[in-house]
Amino acid sequence: MNYLFTKIKxxxxxxxxxxxxxxxxxxxxxxxVAAPVLTALxxxxxxxxxxxxxxxxxxxxxxxxxVPGLVMMSVLQNAFANTSSSLxxxxxxxxxxxxxxxxxxxxEFFAAYVLASVVRGLVxxxxxLAVTTWFGSLSYAAPLWIxxxxxxxxxxxxxxxxxxxxxxxxxxxxxxxxNFLILPLTxxxxxFYSIASLPPFWQHVSRWNPVFYMIDGFRHGFFGVxxxxxxxxxxxxxxCLVILLLITLSALKRGYKLRA
Amino acid sequence: xxxxxxxxDVVKNFGSLQALAGVSIEIEQGEFFGLLGPNGxxxxxxxxxxxxxxxxxxxxxxxxxxxxIRDFREARRLLGVVPQELVFDPFFNVRETLRIQSGYFGxxxxxxxxxxxxxxxxxxxxxDANMRTLSGGMKRRVLVAQALVxxxxxxxxxxxxxxxxxxxxxxxxxFVRRLNEDGHTIVLTTHYLEEAESLCGRIAMLKAxxxxxxxxxxxxxxRFSSHILRLRTTSDKPAQLGMTQxxxxxxxxxxxxxxxxxxxxxxxFDEIEPMLARIRNAGCVIDELEIGKPDxxxxxxxxxxxxxxxxxxxA
Numbered sequence: 348m349n350y351l352f353t354k355i356k357x358x359x360x361x362x363x364x365x366x367x368x369x370x371x372x373x374x375x376x377x378x379x380v381a382a383p384v385l386t387a388l389x390x391x392x393x394x395x396x397x398x399x400x401x402x403x404x405x406x407x408x409x410x411x412x413x414v415p416g417l418v419m420m421s422v423l424q425n426a427f428a429n430t431s432s433s434l435x436x437x438x439x440x441x442x443x444x445x446x447x448x449x450x451x452x453x454x455e456f457f458a459a460y461v462l463a464s465v466v467r468g469l470v471x472x473x474x475x476l477a478v479t480t481w482f483g484s485l486s487y488a489a490p491l492w493i494x495x496x497x498x499x500x501x502x503x504x505x506x507x508x509x510x511x512x513x514x515x516x517x518x519x520x521x522x523x524x525x526n527f528l529i530l531p532l533t534x535x536x537x538x539f540y541s542i543a544s545l546p547p548f549w550q551h552v553s554r555w556n557p558v559f560y561m562i563d564g565f566r567h568g569f570f571g572v573x574x575x576x577x578x579x580x581x582x583x584x585x586x587c588l589v590i591l592l593l594i595t596l597s598a599l600k601r602g603y604k605l606r607a
Numbered sequence: 608x609x610x611x612x613x614x615x616d617v618v619k620n621f622g623s624l625q626a627l628a629g630v631s632i633e634i635e636q637g638e639f640f641g642l643l644g645p646n647g648x649x650x651x652x653x654x655x656x657x658x659x660x661x662x663x664x665x666x667x668x669x670x671x672x673x674x675x676i677r678d679f680r681e682a683r684r685l686l687g688v689v690p691q692e693l694v695f696d697p698f699f700n701v702r703e704t705l706r707i708q709s710g711y712f713g714x715x716x717x718x719x720x721x722x723x724x725x726x727x728x729x730x731x732x733x734x735d736a737n738m739r740t741l742s743g744g745m746k747r748r749v750l751v752a753q754a755l756v757x758x759x760x761x762x763x764x765x766x767x768x769x770x771x772x773x774x775x776x777x778x779x780x781x782f783v784r785r786l787n788e789d790g791h792t793i794v795l796t797t798h799y800l801e802e803a804e805s806l807c808g809r810i811a812m813l814k815a816x817x818x819x820x821x822x823x824x825x826x827x828x829x830r831f832s833s834h835i836l837r838l839r840t841t842s843d844k845p846a847q848l849g850m851t852q853x854x855x856x857x858x859x860x861x862x863x864x865x866x867x868x869x870x871x872x873x874x875x876f877d878e879i880e881p882m883l884a885r886i887r888n889a890g891c892v893i894d895e896l897e898i899g900k901p902d903x904x905x906x907x908x909x910x911x912x913x914x915x916x917x918x919x920x921x922a
Binding site: 358359360362363364366367370371374375437440441442444445446447448449450451452602606607 | 621655658659660661662679680681683684686688690692694695696697698699703707708709710711712713714715753757
């Protein structure tokens with residue numbers, strides 16, 4: 348039998364790997380949690396100072412509109428950073444062998460890394476929300492959507508980070524992945540604006556960016572209004588997640604760039 | 608009885624390079640087995656294949672009857688590998704590293720065994736030290752400890768004493784010998800042939816991805832001759848009498864440029880006098896003379912030379 352999904356029941360190996368990955372980023376929390384929270388705060392201070400008195404989006408003051416976008420951007424970027432940096436560090440330093448030698452299946456490997464990346468994304472997101480919430484009057488129209496999109500967005504970017512970490516052999520390859528793919532996708536996803544304000548051509552282009560749906564659905568959870576129905580965003584997100592999951596599991600099962 | 612390690616016709620190519628060219632070895636339970644060969648012979652590729660770090664192109668590898676690919680969970684649970692490279696996770700201290708490694712193998716509350724390993728490897732005082740702060744020798748000890756946290760019945764040590772001091776070697780071999788006495792199967796690769804000679808009951812020699820010798824250490828040592836005659840002379844006459852000139856280090860060669868060491872093997876002591884007579888009759892003056900038993904290094908060199916000559920003949 349040659350299943351892609353060999354075993355769903357979590358083993359102690361999976362739990363330990365998940366715990367190790369969480370402990371890894373928590374031990375350097377100043378760098379992995381506090382720094383991105385500060386970055387998001389600076390974005391908010393600068394943009395809200397320049398634009399707050401001039402702009403309203405969907406009838407919401409700009410500073411309030413900006414907060415969920417910044418929170419979700421932090422969730423996404425940090426989820427990506429967690430898996431990708433952990434894996435590339437382990438590959439470059441050679442300590443990945445400690446994870447490859449034990450009886451941990453490719454499914455467990457995937458789940459542990461991605462879940463830890465979701466946890467980091469949520470921790471950073473909560474931190475950003477905590478420090479930025481004072482700058483705008485936020486409502487929580489649909490909290491479940493907030494949670495669903497935060498977890499799904501974190502899982503998508505964590506999986507993408509895993510792909511990048513598996514593929515990259517050097518730090519500069521990972522940096523290229525981050526700078527030329529992840530950064531444009533997150534910055535051009537409606538974090539700082541509503542795509543309704545864009546010219547029709549760029550609105551059309553934005554709809555091909557999966558991160559746009561994550562941000563839009565997440566923001567819907569706060570204000571109850573969005574550019575796209577949250578159900579459509581959910582569908583797009585799930586589709587992306589399934590595609591990335593299948594690619595990653597296939598690579599892990601074959602041992603692509605991990606087991607020669 | 609099921610073999611501790613079963614390797615059957617394993618082939619592995621890296622592009623045009625054939626790293627393993629159909630290697631077959633059976634290692635019995637409780638053996639102390641040596642895997643020797645020059646750099647690039649395929650030792651680490653073979654060990655990595657056994658550990659599941661490399662996927663062979665063909666062939667079967669089993670640990671205590673469990674296929675390392677199809678039944679990877681059980682095979683890996685039964686195997687402990689000390690990797691050759693000095694790798695560590697800089698985020699954790701020694702105890703955390705060992706607890707995490709135990710968890711990977713499904714073991715909780717393993718502190719009693721972890722403490723015992725730490726004590727046996729003289730690591731107790733470093734238990735709470737971050738891995739980054741340890742010396743190379745200490746990091747090597749932690750690597751050994753990591754391979755043992757799940758009490759594997761089969762332990763593979765890939766050049767565990769490369770670049771470490773005498774103290775660690777002695778500590779390590781004492782501990783590994785005890786594990787072997789307790790029934791653990793040990794597979795060792797090393798470039799220190801005197802270590803292999805004193806520790807291993809059976810040895811396989813690899814060259815260019817092939818097993819070129821596989822026998823008990825005792826049989827290997829008596830394979831070419833039971834004794835060796837070594838003599839130092841200024842003459843090159845011994846070459847005409849079938850003796851082999853020893854390779855000497857560059858600095859030794861310049862210091863004693865006028866004389867060199869020559870060796871030949873013999874099976875019985877009564878062969879010595881006729882040989883010495885031939886040397887005398889050839890007009891050769893002996894400056895120094897020794898009679899001894901061949902060591903593994905002599906055997907290793909002879910096996911590798913034979914293999915080289917065979918390859919040249921085949922070409």
